[in-house]
Structure formats: C-alpha cells, structure tokens
Amino acid sequence: MSILEVDNLSVSFKQYTSGLRQHTQEVISNLSMELVSGEILAVVGASGSGKSLLAHAILGILPSNAQTSGKIRFDGEVLTTKLQEQLRGKEIALVPQSVSFLDPLMRVGAQVRTSVRKGKAKEAQKKVFERYHLKEEVENMYPFQLSGGMARRILVSTAMVSGARVIIADEPTPGLDSVVIKEALTNFREFADQGCAVMLISHDIESALQVADKVAVFYGGTVLEIAPAENFEGNGDRLQHHYSKALWRALPQNDFTCEFKN
Amino acid sequence: MRWRFTRNLGIFLFWKAIKMASLLVAISFLSFLLVKQSPIDPIQAYVGADMLNVSPEQRERIEEYWGLNEPIMEQFWSWGSAILSGDLGTSMIYRLPVSEVIGERFINSIALMSTAWVLSGIIGFSMGVLAAMKKDTWIDRIIKWYCYTLASTPTFWMGLLLLIVFAVWLNWFPVGMGVPAGVLAEDVNIMDRIKHLILPALTLSIIGVANIALHTRQKLIEVLSSDYVVFARARGEKGFTLFWRHGLRNIALPAITLQFAAFSELFGGAVLAEQVFSYPGLGQATVEAGLRGDVPLLLGLVLFSAIFVFVGNLIADIIYRVVDPRTRKEQSYAAK
Ligand SMILES: Nc1ncnc2c1ncn2[C@@H]1O[C@H](COP(=O)(O)OP(=O)(O)O)[C@@H](O)[C@H]1O
Ligand SMILES: [Mg+2]
Numbered sequence: 001m002s003i004l005e006v007d008n009l010s011v012s013f014k015q016y017t018s019g020l021r022q023h024t025q026e027v028i029s030n031l032s033m034e035l036v037s038g039e040i041l042a043v044v045g046a047s048g049s050g051k052s053l054l055a056h057a058i059l060g061i062l063p064s065n066a067q068t069s070g071k072i073r074f075d076g077e078v079l080t081t082k083l084q085e086q087l088r089g090k091e092i093a094l095v096p097q098s099v100s101f102l103d104p105l106m107r108v109g110a111q112v113r114t115s116v117r118k119g120k121a122k123e124a125q126k127k128v129f130e131r132y133h134l135k136e137e138v139e140n141m142y143p144f145q146l147s148g149g150m151a152r153r154i155l156v157s158t159a160m161v162s163g164a165r166v167i168i169a170d171e172p173t174p175g176l177d178s179v180v181i182k183e184a185l186t187n188f189r190e191f192a193d194q195g196c197a198v199m200l201i202s203h204d205i206e207s208a209l210q211v212a213d214k215v216a217v218f219y220g221g222t223v224l225e226i227a228p229a230e231n232f233e234g235n236g237d238r239l240q241h242h243y244s245k246a247l248w249r250a251l252p253q254n255d256f257t258c259e260f261k262n
Numbered sequence: 263m264r265w266r267f268t269r270n271l272g273i274f275l276f277w278k279a280i281k282m283a284s285l286l287v288a289i290s291f292l293s294f295l296l297v298k299q300s301p302i303d304p305i306q307a308y309v310g311a312d313m314l315n316v317s318p319e320q321r322e323r324i325e326e327y328w329g330l331n332e333p334i335m336e337q338f339w340s341w342g343s344a345i346l347s348g349d350l351g352t353s354m355i356y357r358l359p360v361s362e363v364i365g366e367r368f369i370n371s372i373a374l375m376s377t378a379w380v381l382s383g384i385i386g387f388s389m390g391v392l393a394a395m396k397k398d399t400w401i402d403r404i405i406k407w408y409c410y411t412l413a414s415t416p417t418f419w420m421g422l423l424l425l426i427v428f429a430v431w432l433n434w435f436p437v438g439m440g441v442p443a444g445v446l447a448e449d450v451n452i453m454d455r456i457k458h459l460i461l462p463a464l465t466l467s468i469i470g471v472a473n474i475a476l477h478t479r480q481k482l483i484e485v486l487s488s489d490y491v492v493f494a495r496a497r498g499e500k501g502f503t504l505f506w507r508h509g510l511r512n513i514a515l516p517a518i519t520l521q522f523a524a525f526s527e528l529f530g531g532a533v534l535a536e537q538v539f540s541y542p543g544l545g546q547a548t549v550e551a552g553l554r555g556d557v558p559l560l561l562g563l564v565l566f567s568a569i570f571v572f573v574g575n576l577i578a579d580i581i582y583r584v585v586d587p588r589t590r591k592e593q594s595y596a597a598k
C-alpha cells in the first residue's frame with residue numbers, strides 16, 4: 001500500500017546573478033515516485049544530482065529561495081505546507097547523514113527525547129538506547145564525544161522513537177566502516193519489516209542493494225527508472241536505461257566478471 | 263575524570279597568571295620610559311604656579327631628593343619595588359595617595375560602566391536576535407543600519423548630542439558632574455547620583471550595542487542555517503521553541519564571552535564619555551592626569567586599566583572553558 005506519492009515534482013532556485021538579474025535554476029524536474037509500506041526504496045545517484053533536495057522537499061524544509069511545483073500525497077492527501085508542518089517528525093522522519101545534524105551543545109539523550117511524539121519520552125529513550133546497545137552514560141554525552149557508530153545509532157534512534165510511518169534516510173552510510181554500515185542497513189530493514197516505508201538515499205548502489213526492495217536511479221534531478229532490486233544482476237541486461245547499466249557495471253566486482261568473460 | 267578537568271584549569275590559570283605578570287612588567291616599563299621621554303617636568307608639575315619662586319639651587323636639591331639624576335633603570339627599579347610593596351605614590355593634582363584616588367574614582371566608574379555594560383549587553387543581544395529572526399525584512403535593515411551608523415559614531419559626539427537634547431533643551435537631566443554642585447557630600451542622595459549617571463551610561467550603551475548586536479545577528483543566522491537546525495525543523499520544531507532550544511543555546515556563550523572581552527572598549531568609551539559629562543570617574547582622572555602631568559597617577563591608572571581589561575579577557579576565557587562542553591574534553595570516545 002502506497003503511503004507517500006511524489007507526482008511530477010520540480011524544485012528550482014531563484015538566484016541573483018551579476019547585475020541583479022534574476023534567474024531560476026531547476027534542480028529537480030518532473031520527478032514521480034512512491035513509497036510503499038513494508039518496502040525500502042533506494043534512491044541512487046551521483047552526488048549533486050538533487051537527492052537531498054528531494055528529501056527536504058518531501059519534509060518541507062527547503063531553503064527560502066527554493067520554489068516547488070507538482071504534488072506530494074501522504075495517505076492520499078495532498079501535502080500542503082501546513083500539513084507538512086504537522087506531519088514532519090510525527091509521520092515522516094528524517095535520518096540525517098552525519099553527527100553535524102545534532103545540536104553540539106545539547107546532550108544526546110535530550111535530543112532523542114525531544115523526538116518522542118507519543119507517550120513517555122524518558123521511557124522511550126531508555127528503551128531505544130537498550131535496543132541499539134547504547135550504554136546508559138551515552139545519554140549524558142555531547143555529540144562530539146560520540147564515535148561514528150554511536151552517532152549513527154543516535155540518529156536512527158530519533159527516527160525510531162518518533163513513531164513515524166515514513167523514514168527518509170539521507171546518505172546514512174558514508175565514512176563508516178563496513179560493520180557499522182551493515183548495522184545501519186539492518187536497522188532500516190527492521191523499520192520496513194515493521195510496516196514503515198523507507199526511502200534510502202545513497203550514492204553507494206552496492207550497499208543499498210543489500211537491503212532495498214526497489215531502486216530508483218536518479219540522474220540530473222529526475223528519476224530515470226525504478227527497478228526491482230533483483231534486476232541488478234549479471235550484466236545489467238534487465239535494466240532499461242544506459243545510465244543504470246553503466247552505474248551497475250561500474251562496480252568493481254562487475255567489471256571483474258566482464259573482463260573474465262572476454 | 264573530574265580531577266583532570268580541574269587540573270587542566272589549574273594549569274591554565276597558572277599560565278594566565280604568569281602572562282599577566284609579564285604583561286604588567288612590560289607595560290610598566292614601557293609607560294615609565296614614555297613618561298620619562300615626555301616633555302613633562304615632574305618638578306614643575308608638582309610645584310605648579312609657585313615654580314617662579316623656586317631657585318635653580320632648590321630645584322637641584324629637589325631633583326637629588328627625588329633621585330631624578332640617577333640612571334633610568336635605577337629609577338624604574340625604585341618605582342617598581344615601591345609598587346610591589348603596594349605604594350603607588352601620591353597624586354600631584356589631588357594631593358592624595360594614588361591608590362585612594364583610583365579607588366574612589368573606580369567606584370564612580372564601576373557604577374557607570376556596569377550599567378552601560380548590562381544595558382548594551384541585553385539590548386544589543388536582543389537586537390541581534392530580532393534582526394536574525396527577521397532577516398532581510400525592514401526590521402533587520404533598520405537594526406543593521408543603526409549598528410553600522412553607530413559603529414562609526416565617536417563617543418564624545420554622541421555624548422554631546424545627548425547632553426544638548428536631554429540636559430540643555432529638555433532639562434530632564436543635570437548637565438554634568440557626578441553629584442549636584444554646591445551640595446555637601448553627606449546630603450547627596452542616591453536619586454541624585456542616578457540622575458547624574460543616566461546620560462553618560464546611555465551614551466556608552468547606545469554606542470556599545472552595535473558590536474554585540476551585529477555579532478549576535480551574524481552568529482544566529484549561522485546557527486539557523488546549520489544542519490542541526492534543519493534537522494530540528496525536520497523533527498517538527500519551530501518558532502520560539504526552536505529558537506529557545508537550539509538558537510539561544512548556541513549563541514549565548516559567544517555573546518557572553520564577547521561582552522567580557524569588550525572591557526577595553528568599555529574603558530575607552532568611559533574615558534571619553536566621562537570627559538564630556540565631567541563625570542568624576544577613572545576616565546576623567548586619566549585625562550586630567552595626562553594633561554596636567556600627574557605622573558604617579560597616570561602610571562597607576564595605566565596599570566589599573568591593564569588589569570581591568572586583562573581580567574575581562576580572563577573571565578571570557580574561563581567561561582568558555584568551564585561552560586562549553588567541547589572545551590572540557592572529558593571521557594571523549596571520539597578522541598580515542
Ligand atoms: N540553497 C541552494 N541554492 C541553490 N542551489 C542549490 C541549493 N542547495 C542545493 N543546490 C543545488 O542543488 C543541487 C543538488 O543538491 P543536493 O540535493 O544536495 O545533491 P545530492 O544530495 O544529490 O548530493 C546541487 O548541485 C546544488 O548546486
Ligand atoms: Mg546529499
């Protein structure tokens with residue numbers, strides 16, 4: 001069942017170039033996709049292609065010089081600015097990329113507690129810390145005191161305690177060692193298995209494929225194709241688009257098999 | 263873990279003390295040399311108008327008595343050791359021990375400076391917050407314009423302006439001095455003192471807000487566009503809660519630090535404002551001592567103001583170390 005539908009979304013920026021001339025630059029154009037409960041949709045594309053902007057557009061936290069057109073629907077209802085304000089943090093949660101998204105002067109336990117929207121905050125935080133194997137004293141730490149893996153688990157915790165049904169994870173894995181990446185991906189799989197819809201933004205197709213159900217190939221501000229994860233196999237012949245094939249074949253191990261066949 | 267933090271603070275304070283001591287020695291030596299090289303004739307400054315009655319022989323005897331003919335290092339040494347034993351000498355114009363003059367003046371000045379300091383701090387901070395929250399609106403433009411204009415306004419000019427408007431035209435406040443003229447010291451009440459304080463304090467505050475307001479505005483704009491505020495908004499926070507939880511928390515410390523580090527501007531401003539209003543504080547005493555060649559008082563004031571500014575900076579440093587968790591550096595997993 002689809003929870004979130006993006007229909008023909010475009011995002012552009014108004015910019016003042018030299019001589020006070022205004023000019024609009026379109027960074028996302030005519031993008032359509034949907035998130036389904038129980039599924040992970042990986043959004044894969046090069047950096048700078050507009051993936052973060054897509055996430056921010058869904059949450060309604062774009063910078064003030066951005067303009068959007070098109071429709072986003074949540075549970076069939078069109079997302080207006082007002083509805084976005086009500087839903088974010090409650091029904092739609094963001095898992096940001098790095099520890100810089102935590103307030104540097106606030107204890108991390110408190111930051112997780114402010115994300116709790118229903119029920120007792122303290123209890124929810126204790127429970128989620130236990131679940132992610134965060135020791136009790138971590139509660140009183142500041143972000144700068146966390147290791148990479150701990151920061152990751154704290155960021156995931158904020159989404160976990162919010163009770164949101166849609167989780168948008170923006171490049172949650174770069175710069176982490178493989179054990180931590182594995183752990184983070186497992187967390188997202190668990191979210192989906194509980195019935196959430198997960199959008200997993202990444203430029204690393206290889207790790208995304210480990211958990212995703214579908215993959216949206218993103219290029220130059222739009223989605224070229226959305227393919228089931230199992231289509232990424234062999235030579236990539238089951239993929240429709242050149243760019244998707246190229247992306248798949250560019251992986252080191254696939255290159256190796258190609259050479260082997262030749 | 264706690265003791266390591268305390269030990270680090272101890273080491274920090276120890277080095278600061280050494281720095282302060284060497285700074286004071288350097289400043290004393292430099293100002294001593296400067297005064298020695300200046301055209302001030304200490305004997306004339308001391309004797310004043312009676313100088314005509316002093317014969318060359320008498321003059322020579324005074325010079326010998328004061329040790330003015332000895333090598334300069336020796337003079338510095340005897341002045342320095344007197345200071346170390348707590349004797350700053352006698353002010354020539356007030357005929358009182360320098361420490362007493364400074365003490366009394368400081369009480370007047372501290373009333374003026376702390377009023378201005380608190381006012382400019384609170385008003386400047388609020389203006390900065392308002393401008394940043396309303397960035398690019400007319401409120402922001404007005405505040406920015408005000409600050410840039412004020413940053414280039416001389417203190418004495420602002421003082422004169424207030425004096426003309428509020429004391430001369432409107433007659434709301436006395437024209438100058440610390441207490442009413444012609445009233446016995448015992449009869450001066452606190453209201454009189456406050457009335458005399460308002461205009462100079464206002465002058466200092468009006469000028470003082472610019473720095474803190476612009477700094478706060480800049481800092482808050484930075485904070486509001488930071489990753490962690492974007493994430494806070496993504497979690498549904500907004501408006502005043504967002505500002506209170508993340509904005510204020512992240513700009514308060516830099517603002518307080520800046521305000522303590524601004525002791526030097528405060529003192530500099532007080533010198534000019536006190537002069538305009540004939541307010542009997544340290545600033546006015548400094549100008550008097552300089553103009554009338556009161557060497558002991560001048561040197562005493564130089565040392566005192568150096569300590570004053572240094573203490574401001576020291577407090578700023580300590581606040582950062584004690585309050586900011588990032589500089590406390592305990593139990594850091596990331597650092598391992
Ligand atoms: N505030 C902004 N103003 C103008 N252009 C922007 C702004 N933010 C992002 N962009 C542009 O949008 C493009 C996509 O950015 P982003 O979504 O961060 O890419 P990704 O997350 O895929 O790496 C970038 O090329 C960037 O130049
Ligand atoms: Mg990005």
